[in-house]
Amino acid sequence: MRKGIKAVTLAVLFSLFLLTAVSVHPFGRPPETGMDDYFILNGQEQTGCNNIVTSVVFDYRGIDTLIEAAVLFAAVMGVFMVFGRDVNGW
Numbered sequence: 001m002r003k004g005i006k007a008v009t010l011a012v013l014f015s016l017f018l019l020t021a022v023s024v025h026p027f028g029r030p031p032e033t034g035m036d037d038y039f040i041l042n043g044q045e046q047t048g049c050n051n052i053v054t055s056v057v058f059d060y061r062g063i064d065t066l067i068e069a070a071v072l073f074a075a076v077m078g079v080f081m082v083f084g085r086d087v088n089g090w
Contacts, residue, residue, distance in 0.1 A: 025031060039052055039060070047055035057065055 030036070039056055043052045043055045044050060047059040049055040049059065
């Protein structure tokens with residue numbers, strides 16, 4: 001009975017892997033580039049930054065980046081509080 005369950009599980013996982021591998025888009029050919037084109041055409045004018053990646057991270061998605069930094073800081077502080085030394089010893 002267990003061998004049958006293992007075989008079915010393996011067959012399902014293999015078919016899901018195969019389906020995923022077949023449905024992946026070709027490398028270097030994204031399905032839609034509307035947002036990319038907008039940032040490339042308007043990024044320097046709207047943000048004043050020559051680097052498009054920097055303009056997206058800090059200008060277009062600045063609040064998101066700030067919240068990510070706050071979550072990272074909270075996680076690091078939590079690890080220090082759990083595994084760190086006594087607070088009075090710092």
